Amino acid sequence: MSAILNIPAATSGYRVLSQADIIAEIAQLPEAAAILGGKPSEWTIRDVADGYINAVFIVDGPEGGVCAKQGLPYVRYHGESWPLDEKRSFFEASYMRRLEPIVGQLAPKLLHFDPVLQFIVMEKLSPHVVLRGALIEGQTFPKVAADIGRYVAAASFHTSDLGVPFERKFEDIATFSGNVSLLRISVDLIFTDPYVEVWRNRFVPELAGWAKAFREDTELKSAVAIRRNAFLSNRQALLHGDLHSGSVMVTEDETRVIDGEFSTFGPIGFDLGAFIANLVINWYAQGAYVRDKAEREAHQRYLLDQIVTLWETFRAEFLRLWDTHPDTGGDGYPASHFADAAGRARLATIRHDYVQAIFEDLVAFAAIKMIRRVLSYAQVADFLVIEDTVRRAEVQAATLAFARTVLKDPARFADLGAFLDAIPHFERTTLDPALAR
Amino acid sequence: MSAILNIPAATSGYRVLSQADIIAEIAQLPEAAAILGGKPSEWTIRDVADGYINAVFIVDGPEGGVCAKQGLPYVRYHGESWPLDEKRSFFEASYMRRLEPIVGQLAPKLLHFDPVLQFIVMEKLSPHVVLRGALIEGQTFPKVAADIGRYVAAASFHTSDLGVPFERKFEDIATFSGNVSLLRISVDLIFTDPYVEVWRNRFVPELAGWAKAFREDTELKSAVAIRRNAFLSNRQALLHGDLHSGSVMVTEDETRVIDGEFSTFGPIGFDLGAFIANLVINWYAQGAYVRDKAEREAHQRYLLDQIVTLWETFRAEFLRLWDTHPDTGGDGYPASHFADAAGRARLATIRHDYVQAIFEDLVAFAAIKMIRRVLSYAQVADFLVIEDTVRRAEVQAATLAFARTVLKDPARFADLGAFLDAIPHFERTTLDPALAR
Numbered sequence: 001m002s003a004i005l006n007i008p009a010a011t012s013g014y015r016v017l018s019q020a021d022i023i024a025e026i027a028q029l030p031e032a033a034a035i036l037g038g039k040p041s042e043w044t045i046r047d048v049a050d051g052y053i054n055a056v057f058i059v060d061g062p063e064g065g066v067c068a069k070q071g072l073p074y075v076r077y078h079g080e081s082w083p084l085d086e087k088r089s090f091f092e093a094s095y096m097r098r099l100e101p102i103v104g105q106l107a108p109k110l111l112h113f114d115p116v117l118q119f120i121v122m123e124k125l126s127p128h129v130v131l132r133g134a135l136i137e138g139q140t141f142p143k144v145a146a147d148i149g150r151y152v153a154a155a156s157f158h159t160s161d162l163g164v165p166f167e168r169k170f171e172d173i174a175t176f177s178g179n180v181s182l183l184r185i186s187v188d189l190i191f192t193d194p195y196v197e198v199w200r201n202r203f204v205p206e207l208a209g210w211a212k213a214f215r216e217d218t219e220l221k222s223a224v225a226i227r228r229n230a231f232l233s234n235r236q237a238l239l240h241g242d243l244h245s246g247s248v249m250v251t252e253d254e255t256r257v258i259d260g261e262f263s264t265f266g267p268i269g270f271d272l273g274a275f276i277a278n279l280v281i282n283w284y285a286q287g288a289y290v291r292d293k294a295e296r297e298a299h300q301r302y303l304l305d306q307i308v309t310l311w312e313t314f315r316a317e318f319l320r321l322w323d324t325h326p327d328t329g330g331d332g333y334p335a336s337h338f339a340d341a342a343g344r345a346r347l348a349t350i351r352h353d354y355v356q357a358i359f360e361d362l363v364a365f366a367a368i369k370m371i372r373r374v375l376s377y378a379q380v381a382d383f384l385v386i387e388d389t390v391r392r393a394e395v396q397a398a399t400l401a402f403a404r405t406v407l408k409d410p411a412r413f414a415d416l417g418a419f420l421d422a423i424p425h426f427e428r429t430t431l432d433p434a435l436a437r
Numbered sequence: 438m439s440a441i442l443n444i445p446a447a448t449s450g451y452r453v454l455s456q457a458d459i460i461a462e463i464a465q466l467p468e469a470a471a472i473l474g475g476k477p478s479e480w481t482i483r484d485v486a487d488g489y490i491n492a493v494f495i496v497d498g499p500e501g502g503v504c505a506k507q508g509l510p511y512v513r514y515h516g517e518s519w520p521l522d523e524k525r526s527f528f529e530a531s532y533m534r535r536l537e538p539i540v541g542q543l544a545p546k547l548l549h550f551d552p553v554l555q556f557i558v559m560e561k562l563s564p565h566v567v568l569r570g571a572l573i574e575g576q577t578f579p580k581v582a583a584d585i586g587r588y589v590a591a592a593s594f595h596t597s598d599l600g601v602p603f604e605r606k607f608e609d610i611a612t613f614s615g616n617v618s619l620l621r622i623s624v625d626l627i628f629t630d631p632y633v634e635v636w637r638n639r640f641v642p643e644l645a646g647w648a649k650a651f652r653e654d655t656e657l658k659s660a661v662a663i664r665r666n667a668f669l670s671n672r673q674a675l676l677h678g679d680l681h682s683g684s685v686m687v688t689e690d691e692t693r694v695i696d697g698e699f700s701t702f703g704p705i706g707f708d709l710g711a712f713i714a715n716l717v718i719n720w721y722a723q724g725a726y727v728r729d730k731a732e733r734e735a736h737q738r739y740l741l742d743q744i745v746t747l748w749e750t751f752r753a754e755f756l757r758l759w760d761t762h763p764d765t766g767g768d769g770y771p772a773s774h775f776a777d778a779a780g781r782a783r784l785a786t787i788r789h790d791y792v793q794a795i796f797e798d799l800v801a802f803a804a805i806k807m808i809r810r811v812l813s814y815a816q817v818a819d820f821l822v823i824e825d826t827v828r829r830a831e832v833q834a835a836t837l838a839f840a841r842t843v844l845k846d847p848a849r850f851a852d853l854g855a856f857l858d859a860i861p862h863f864e865r866t867t868l869d870p871a872l873a874r
Contacts, residue, residue: 028589161669166624174614177607187603187768196773218779223789229769230597232606235672331624332666336633342655350659410629 002364013116014073014086019045022057023135024284025119032111032121039064048129050248051236051259052077052378053084053182058124060061060109060349065124066111071261085181088261089118094175095260096122098238105256106151125256127420128249135245135282136408138291138299144248145306148275151312156268156319159238161332164430170237173265182262186241190226190368194375195221203375206393206431210400211375223407235265243271244369246380269361272314276334276362277369278380279303279310280423285382287390287427304420311362311416324353367403374400391429401436402426438507450553451510452521456482459494462556469548469558474500485565488683489514489698490521491617491814495561502561503548508698522618526555532697533559535675539595543588544694563784565686572682572719573819575728577735581685582743584692585712586750589680594758595706596675598769609675610702619699625679627805628665631812632658643830643868647837648812650870660844664801672702680708680872681806682715683817691695701736706798709751713799714806715817716740716747717860720820724864725828731833741857748799748853752792759788800850805841811837830868838873839863 001383017025026032026101027040033173036043038061045068049056055076057068071089075082100110108123131144157163159172193201203211214220240247241262283303286296328337338347373380376397386392402423406413413419429436454462464471473480475498482505486493492513494505509528512519528551537547537732549558568581594600596609630638632652640648651657678683678699686693720740723733763772775784810817811833823829839860843850850856866873 099524161666166620166669170614170617170620174611175613177614180604180607183603183607192773216782218777218778220777221774221780222783225770225774225787228599228771230601232768233672237668259694283500331669333662334665336629337658337662338655340653345657346655346659350662 014118016055016072017117017119019047019057022070022119023059025114025117026059026066026068026121029112029121032066033065035066036110038230044245045368045402050065053088053261060124065126067108067122067124067355069120069122071118076105084185088179088182089113089120090115091179091263092175092259092261095238095240096265097170098159099155099260102154103151103257104190106154106255107260125249125258125357128251128254128256130246130301131248131250132245132282132381134250135303136285136289136385138286138289138295140302140325141250141252141255142251144250144255145309146255148243148248148314149310149315150317151255151257152268152271152275153314153317153321154238154272157239157318157325158328159265160236160268160330162330163328165329166331168233169250169264169281172381173235176264178236179262179264182241183264186264187232188263189227189378190372191231192300193226194371195224197422200377201375202379203395204396205387206390207374207396207400209431210397210433214400214404215305215373215374219405219406219408221382223364223410226369227361227368230361231266231270233367234267236436237265238269239266239268239271240274241266243274244380245275245282248275254354261266266370267358267365269363269367271356272358272362273367274366275305275371277291277373278382279307280366280402281370281373281399283381283384283423284395284402284427286388286393287384288388304423305332307420307424308416311359315359318355318358319351359416360410360414363406363419366409367406370399370403396430397431397433398429399425401429401433443566447528451555453492453509454507454554455486459507459556460496462551462554463496463505463558464595466558469503470575472501472548474502485628486513490525490698497561501518502563503561504545504561506557508555509800515689517706521622525616525619526550526557526702527552528613528616528619529696529698530557532677532700533859535596535609536592536697538589539730540588540694543584543591543692544697548598555639562686562695565688565691565693568685568687569682569719569818571687571727572716572740573721573722575726575821576693577739578589578689578717578738579690580690581687582746582750583750585680585685586747586752587754588692589677589695589708589712590751590754590758592677592756593674593708594762595765596702597705597767598672599759599767600762600765602766603768603815604643606672608866610672613675616699616701619678620701623699623701624669624735626813626815627809628661628668628783630814631808634686637814639814639816641826641830641833644811644833644837645826646868647834647870651808651812651837651841653730656845657841659807660801660847664798664805665797665801668703668707668802673704674702676701676703676705676708677711678703678708680711682712682719685712685776703796704798704802706795706800707802709747709795709799709805710804713744713748713795715819715838716744716812717803718817718818718836720812720860721832721839721864722823724835725823725825725832741860745853748796752796755792755795756788796853797847797851800843800856801847807840829844830864834868834870834873835863835866837870838866843846 023040023043042058045057045059048058053076055070055072057067059068071086073086074080075084096110108125110122112121117303240260241264247259283300286300383392383396444567460477460480480496480498482494485495490513492507492509496503496505502789508523510523511517512521533547545560545562547559678701684696717825723737820829820833
């Protein structure tokens with residue numbers, strides 16, 4: 001039970017809902033039923049599950065639609081042989097309620113959460129599309145990177161020791177500390193599996209040499225372990241926890257962040273790194289798509305521009321929030337210690353260092369996220385759509401080679417320019433990891 | 438409610454217990470009553486409150502005694518005008534239960550906790566004395582520093598990502614995240630008050646110049662703020678949270694850590710630094726005690742030796758636990774990533790770096806703790822027994838001068854030898870902070 005969020009966590013009486021059950025549940029919700037309009041017999045329902053984890057449906061009525069989502073007692077994509085605590089929907093709903101006053105229109109509106117059924121009803125996003133699929137098709141969206149930069153800046157600032165007194169932060173920490181089932185997936189699939197032999201790993205056979213090289217690379221595993229430890233120990237702010245391009249829905253004008261069931265307290269650079277990793281993945285994957293060269297290069301330039309925009313927007317917005325919210329009661333850097341001219345000057349340095357440390361985290365977590373999407377269980381469509389597995393392996397090897405260098409030579413990537421410049425240098429990587437740069 | 442610790446947190450029905458009430462409560466506890474022996478009418482009770490916070494009593498019977506402690510709805514030493522959540526005793530009891538299997542005989546046995554009355558009954562420690570008072574009298578105890586080193590090593594290892602899977606750690610974090618009332622005292626009295634003007638500060642008038650210098654020292658406040666932020670953000674292990682020489686009871690042969698109501702997750706160096714700070718405070722205070730010079734110098738050598746023993750014991754024991762417990766399921770540095778010869782060699786480096794980072798934290802937190810005991814609300818008897826306030830101010834100024842240098846020039850204190858060597862250099866500090874070294 002979270003007192004502030006007012007959501008009970010109890011789940012006895014849980015059952016997996018059929019499509020008919022979902023319509024019956026929504027029929028009892030005045031706000032959702034009013035959005036749909038007409039009678040329940042006029043409503044249609046369709047399965048739109050896209051991620052690996054949950055059951056997701058769109059319910060449409062004569063006047064409008066809603067999105068319905070239920071946490072299942074197993075991993076949806078894998079089936080009942082991979083059990084998973086269905087209470088994850090409690091954390092998704094808690095995340096949405098916590099951030100609603102902070103991120104506003106950058107997330108869908110939560111209409112209903114049933115803690116017994118672990119059942120969420122939220123705003124239907126239409127005509128929004130999932131960013132990952134759109135990027136694969138070469139579509140561009142002018143606002144998404146700036147919107148994500150603003151989203152992470154606001155969400156992290158206002159849940160950190162800069163934005164709230166620690167009493168409020170610790171209340172949030174107590175709530176989200178319960179989200180261990182999904183965090184176990186993050187820890188295993190992101191930080192462990194790519195570096196060991198495990199049944200879940202699903203890389204193409206052509207990458208066996210790279211996978212073996214990574215399993216035997218002590219320096220690489222050491223860099224990963226240090227970040228893994230930071231991920232578990234640094235309670236800097238409330239994270240989305242899975243902020244890749246499949247967790248973002250877009251139109252030309254609008255951006256909505258969805259799927260907060262992995263939410264946890266951790267280092268801010270983890271969310272930023274996740275998003276950037278998936279833009280880099282798309283950059284490398286584009287090399288294997290059959291597409292006009294000029295068109296492909298234009299799309300790749302768009303991706304790199306988006307990374308710049310994301311970071312610059314995050315940085316400016318996070319610093320703006322810090323500068324314009326001196327009276328949050330946040331316990332991180334008390335205003336009373338930095339009130340005179342020397343203090344204000346010093347605080348500017350502290351802020352610079354704080355944001356620079358987020359950047360260093362971002363770079364490392366981005367590389368770790370690239371690797372997990374190549375070698376670990378949850379593969380991404382950017383690569384899966386490449387039917388020629390040799391070509392797929394080649395662009396995946398390029399991604400691995402870049403990520404490896406980022407992790408093993410962090411001094412080389414002290415600013416974003418160096419990070420972006422390096423991406424094309426790894427495009428022509430061989431399938432022999434020993435020969436790769 | 439903590440499921441693992443099995444302690445309900447509810448407190449409705451709370452009342453402050455009189456001495457007669459306490460006897461009546463204990464009469465209903467078979468285990469405690471058996472320790473006392475005889476009939477309740479034969480029992481005696483006396484107030485032994487020593488710290489600032491709680492009501493503490495010793496109840497003696499014909500056969501033995503117990504210690505009874507109740508959280509009051511205010512700060513005991515200050516009175517009802519400083520309200521304080523009485524639920525703190527829940528966290529003290531939770532801390533004792535969590536650590537009982539880990540630290541064994543290094544803490545008193547918890548006999549009873551009543552969550553309604555916030556009432557704790559524990560083993561009476563006899564003939565143990567409070568370490569602080571004994572050190573003031575120039576007594577020495579051969580085992581205490583090694584025992585505290587072992588205590589912190591065991592308590593921190595087995596509650597960290599090295600010693601338990603994160604699922605267990607997060608359960609503990611959820612429990613102790615509720616301990617915000619006491620943590621607010623820590624944050625304010627340790628990290629804020631010494632650097633601002635606030636009604637609670639109680640330094641002697643002779644130190645007004647030093648207090649003003651600290652309030653205006655941006656570089657010093659910056660170093661403190663960075664550690665303050667780390668204290669709130671780094672959930673490395675479960676801490677005692679107030680491990681000074683008044684929280685340790687000793688005999689020649691035994692050491693017992695008491696008073697865990699400030700328990701919280703934080704950086705391991707915070708507990709070690711607290712204990713060392715209070716040995717350093719005693720070192721400086723000895724200079725103003727009327728005592729034979731040779732005797733005083735011998736006691737000061739003992740104090741420095743104890744600091745070495747504490748650190749060396751902690752270091753060796755922490756590394757031994759890490760080395761001999763490879764199968765804890767701890768998520769920090771997974772054994773599967775470091776299983777070959779290169780991995781084992783790398784892990785040795787990682788361990789060295791991990792412990793060195795604890796040392797760097799220790800040094801900074803020790804300095805911060807020294808400062809709070811001079812300038813902030815909760816003064817220590819080591820200084821208060823010096824009736825000549827000028828002499829008191831002089832040795833307090835020496836403590837401040839040393840702590841200031843430690844915080845502003847951390848590179849100079851990269852090993853314990855440098856830290857110890859510097860202590861005597863600040864003994865003859867002036868009351869003018871601008872002239873002090």
